[in-house]
Amino acid sequence: MNYIIRRRPSAGCRARTWFFISGLLVCALLFYSGRKLIKATSTDKSCMSCHVHPHADQSWKLSSHYNNASGTIVHCAQCHLPPEGEGYLVAKAKHGLKDLYGYLFKDTSEIEWEKKRLLEYAKKIVYEKSCIDCHENLFPVTLSVNGGNAHLFYTESKDPLNCINCHLTVGHFDKNAVLHEHDTNFGVTVTSNEPPFAEPAKVAEFKNFTEMIPGTRISFEMIAIPGGTYRMGSPDDEPLRDPDEGPVRTVTLSPLWIGRAEVSWDEYMTFFRETGSPPGTKVTQLPNLKDVDAISGPTPPWGAPDQGWGKGSRPAITMTWYAANVYCEWLSRITGKKYRLPTEAEWEYACRGGTKTPYFFEGDPKDYSSEGFLKRLIRPDTGIIASKVIYGLSSGSKTAEPSSLKENPFGLKNMAGNVAEFCSDFYAPDFYASDSTGADPRGPAKGQEHVIRGGSFRSDAKDVRSAARDYTRTKEWLVTDPQMPKSIWWYSDCIDVGFRVVCEADDSIVK
Amino acid sequence: MKNIDRRKFIGTAALAGIGIAGAGMAASGCKRKSENIKLKLPPILKGAPSGKKLRAGLIGAGARGTGAAINFISSGPDLEIVALSDLFQDKIDACRERFASFNLPIPAENCFAGFDGYKKLMALPDLDVVLLATPPQFRPDHFLEAVTRGKHVFMEKPVAVDPVGIRSIITSGRKAEAIGLNVVTGTQRRHQEDYIETFRQVAGGAIGRITSAKAWWNQDHVWFREREPGWNDMEYMIRNWNNFCWLCGDHILDTHVHNIDVINWFIGKYPERAIGYGGRHRRVTGDQYDFFSIDYDYGSGVSSHSMCRQIDSCANGTGELVMGTEGYTNCQNTIWDLDGNVKWKFEYPLDENGTRMNQTVIPPYVQEHMHLVWAIRTGNYVNEAEQTALSTLTAIMGRTAAYTGRAITWDEIFKSDMDLGPSKLQFGPVDMVFETPVSGTPVISNVKPLYKGQII
Secondary structure, three states: OOOOOOOOOOHHHHHHHHHHHHHHHHHHHHHHHHHHHHHHOOOHHHHHHHOOOHHHHHHHHHOOOOOOOOOOOOOHHHHHOOOOOOOHHHHHHHHHHHHHHHHHHOOHHHOOHHHHOOHHHHHHHOOHHHHHHHOOOOOOOOOOHHHHHHHHHHHHOOOOOOHHHOOOOOOOOOOOOOOOOEOOOOOOOOOOOOOOOOOOOOOOOOOOEEEEOOOOOOEEEEEEEOOEEEEEOOOOOOOOOOHHHOOOEEEEEOOEEEEOOOOEHHHHHHHHHHHOOOOOOOOOOOOOHHHOOOOOOOOOOEOOOOOOOOOOOOEOOOEOHHHHHHHHHHHHHHHOOOEEOOOHHHHHHHHHOOOOOOOOOOOOHHHHOOOOHHHHHOOOOOHHHHHHOEOOOOOOOOOOOHHHOOOOOOOOOOOOEOOEEEEEEEOOOOHHHHOOOOEOOOOOOOOOOEEEEOOOOOOOHHHHOOOOEEEOOOOHHHOOOOOOOOOOOEOOOOOOEEOOOEEEOOOOOOO | OOOOOHHHHHHHHHHHHHHHHHHHHHHHHHHHHHHHHHHOOOOOOOOOOOOOOEEEEEEOOOHHHHHHHHHHHOOOOOEEEEEEEEOOHHHHHHHHHHHHHOOOOOOHHHEEEOOOHHHHHHOOOOOOEEEEOOOHHHHHHHHHHHHHOOOEEEEOOOOOOOHHHHHHHHHHHHHHHHOOOOEEEOOHHHHOHHHHHHHHHHHOOOOOOEEEEEEEEEEOOOOOOOOOOOOOHHHHHHHOHHHOHHHHOOHHHHOOHHHHHHHHHHHOOOOOEEEEEEEOOOOOOOOOOOEEEEEEEOOOOOEEEEEEEEOOOOOOEEEEEEEEOOOEEOOOOEEEOOOOOEEEEOOOOEOOOOOEOOOOOOOHHHHHHHHHHHHHHHOOOOEOHHHHHHHHHHHHHHHHHHHHOOOEEHHHHHHOOOOOOOOOOOOOOOOOOOOOOOOOOOOOOOOOOOOOOOOO
């Protein structure tokens, strides 16, 4: 016989059982409602309830991710969150908290929506994994030759690339966007009824003059900068300085003329029209410009280099450092003068206009800068700086016409901000320490990238200081150029660098 | 155990034996199959499997094209050549006659001459396969059209003559992969059983780590055609295509690419850099070199010396040699240790007289078509476009190094915009300059003889 001993469960045990069962139920309920909640808060409607910028909705509906032949609609969360199981919930929590904060504490009318459509911000809110999750086949049979080259480059690149490097506007339509198409109509129309200048400016003495481009109505002002000595770089105690700005050294410069403003689209387009090469023109090796009889200028750009902001007196942008040099050579030939890019020392001398302070106007970089946690919450002081400089907080994320701004002590505009400017020197972070040339110094003899100066419409106040240094990033700036090899004339991925010219003064004029 | 039918017993035993042997074969076959997949080796077949009838069109009906078409139909059952295309009607006629002589007529309405003949051919309904065998200049366009039209492809090596063409082949190859079109190329050493078994040995460590390599293709001068009256520039050049770089890519591509491909295959990567030289002494037409000598740098101190020459009455031969830390191989059938003793030899089959053959029974030219048909009919996907494009690019890198005298990097040649063809393909005069490339810069000298005949 077997005896089965049945023990009555104790009260505590019963309670535990009930607790366990009810816990399971609560979990199931939470799980169920949680999933529902996650689903409900990822719908387009839910997104739109906070993202109260109607153009996002409108531009999405005009884009190829909504308005397409297949009838497929791609919803907000399908691009703006990673695929489920690949960091979906973490990203959702992160964006959710950010949105909640913005909803509670920010005034939507003050948010710069245009800025958020630029690539560098878009990269933070569009997930590469999500693109690839849907777009599994990068080589559909219908892909064009340029598309094939670009996708080949994408798959073979050792550096990570983003789909939206090229396909930035596929989710939100932008009428100015042109993808991978040579803009062969670029600069074709010329509108002027006035008689063109017959001759360039004649310069007999060292004074300001207005240069005239023969055969056109285009002119620009050149400011005579007297020679002198100044302290180049920033002292160790200058707020927000970088180490490459020192040590401070004494530099003497010869007199020269410098453009009152950055080279404008009007000026650059004249060069483009007169020297432009047909698309596909091959340059295997860069010629030494002094040796060539006829200058072959830029091929047509990809898309719209003016970013749809307009040309005219706005600074020309997106040309390469090489193209800027060819421009100077061309300008020298048609005017019979010696135009070139400024050296870094000349640039800083002109920018300072005799001042020794961080800016050519009063103020502390720390007050103007929005870097640092607190500054992001409290908008910094913009009063004085915004009247002198087109920079991150005053630009509306695009270039401005020089007429909108005040001059520096030498009478120059936009030395700081608007667009960063090419210098002729190679960049080396430790060059100030190693160079002992006191008069008209030039940069290192060899290098990879060139100096750019002055910061741009995207810069923080820190980077528009007179001594702040920066440099070209050739590879990054050509990431989305689908040509192999890439263009020597246009940067596909840099929209805030241009240049201004200097003109050397002959000994006969400057005694 | 009584009354056992002796014959029945033998039969049963034999069946059991076959069963056991079969199971063993299946097991070892399975292992071999997975190893083949791992090493990316093609199967060695006695013939293509039967299946749905495959109708093929040949583009480029010259000697190699006609040969490829015959190889295709002889690789298995129910394979037909149903259409032809060539620039020249006389080539089409000759090829049709050849097929008519086998009692395999090709309908005249399926034959298309001229530069756009390939498009008309590929537009034919019910065409499954195209064989691309024109001069390599035209291959990228033909391959793109074939993929766009959804055809399986056999294409001859080299697959292009310049980097623009190479990138086109790679992109089209990926498009083909995306929609499951099979692509086999004419680098037949990769389909040759002796090479494959030698590779299997080397991959298994038979020569240790590879330290250097050598590849050569030295032969007498190749054919050339003299210009006939009535031929315009374009017709002359294409009829004499083997002697113009924009059509042929020079012989470092045309023939030596086979050896270069074997070295890339055995080393398992592509060279990082090439330095080399070459020249022209004996040729009578065109703009190409007679010889090349290239050092391909594979990184980590591993180099391959590549040489090719087309001059009569010189030391000739073709082959490859790969050296390792524990031995070396001719890549084709033998492995030696470092003292020169044979470690392993591929065993060729016996012929009908019982003597050992010195080659495989099925020629590799047919084996590669068996592979294609097998892939199409069994669903075992194959696509050799990219691998052959990159070996062709290796040859282009070497050619450019010799032509220019410069060191050419893989990155530079991969991204190069070199595009050798004329802007427009049409019969008539061609506005191109054909100077044989000369590397470097001339020496400037004022040295003159002081008197006539002085040695300087």
